[in-house]
Amino acid sequence: MRAPRVIYALILALFGLLLSACQNEHRPALRIATNPWPGYEFLHLAQMLGYYEEYGVQVKLLELASLNDSRVSFERGQADGFTGTLIEVLMARQFSSRQPRIVLVTDYSNGGDVLIAKASIADLDGLREKRVGVEPGTLNLYLLQRALETQGMKLSDVQLVGMNQEAMGPAMAADELDAAVTYPPFSVNMLEGASNHTLFTSREIPEEVLDVLVFDQSTIEQRADDIRAVLNAYAKAQDFARRQPDKAYQMMAARQHISAAEFARIVKEDIRLIDKHEQASFFPPSDKLLRSLERTQAVLRTSGDLDSSAPVQELIEGLAP
Known part of the structure; x- marks a missing residue:
């Protein structure tokens, strides 16, 4: 059985x-x-x-x-x-x-997230009243605020321009932005020429x-x-x-x-x-x-x-x- x-x-x-x-x-x-x-x-x-x-x-x-x-x-x-x-x-x-x-x-991010500006803007203090591209409701605002804090500045000291990441490179090239908060792969193309440079990165705020x-x-x-x-x-x-x-x-x-x-x-x-x-x-x-x-x-x-x-x-x- x-x-x-x-x-x-x-x-x-x-x-x-x-x-x-x-x-x-x-x-x-x-x-x-x-x-x-x-x-x-x-x-x-x-x-x-x-x-x-x-x-x-x-x-x-x-x-x-x-x-x-x-x-x-x-x-x-x-x-x-x-x-x-x-x-x-x-x-x-x-x-x-x-x-x-x-x-x-x-x-x-250990430098991947970046604040990029035109060559004419030498430092963070030079961003006052300038147009900065950010993607609303994202890390962009956090990184920008942390960058501005190092100079005793606030978000209200710059002109925030909301747009998606894909639009930032063309907007910089068309002189519609003075700076932008971005990340790879978008930042790679924006930094290829000599007209833009990095002002601040996530490496400065580790982890x-x-x-x-x-x-x-x-x-x-x-x-x-x-x-x-x-x-x-x-x-x-x-x-x-x-x-x-x-x-x-x-x-x-x-x-x-x-x-x-x-x-x-x-x-x-x-x-x-x-x-x-x-x-x-x-x-x-x-x-x-x-x-x-x-x-x-x-x-x-x-x-x-x-x-x-x-x-x-x-x-x-x-x-x-």
Whole structure:
């Protein structure tokens, strides 16, 4: 009598596996909104290398033009998650009913975010009453305010001109802007000629400009395993880039429309990538991410871009891969 029971148990187990496979196959793809930024490219590298499928998760990367576009896509429910800075996380909480939660720190800007000005503007003090291009509701305002603070200046001391990143280069060339806050790949083209130069970079405010991957709380509750699969695929893409940097940089640089050499320089000099072993240093029980959120919230409240003073602890999820 034991043999039939064993066979019956095996049949049930096989049926369970088939049912699980069918459920995974029909589960909708996780939609992640991204914008051009070298630190986010490893999500795309994971897709190009087939790592999401390897970890059993379907992912749809929504390629948008700017940080603001990614945030708005998330706020409107068009994306389950998005990549952005701490500014976008705080803004998404304030301006929507969604509950953003940080699950991964991708990198921190170490010179990648820049304030670029025309050659005629020698220093930050020369920006007084000048036209400065910023992307509204994004890191741009934070970086500009931190730069102006070093000279005892305020945002009200300059003329803010709101526009998306793609428009800033042409606007500078057309003499419609005197300066702009930008980042790669857009900054690469703006600095190619001798007519522009850098006044301030994120290297001067180390570890303040964090880039993160965020999901809505409801998505985390319903699809925690799928999100862990995304984190594992992302980590494997980073490992691939360490083992085969030339191939990885070529693949990612082509998407950013810059040379592989320039991409390699950016990820080595202008940003600091955070690997899977370093994630714990940002999430609880460490308070590094918490302190960065509190500092960012304080700056945005001072500038008038954020009203909420709600505790930021709830924004940190920290799913273990």
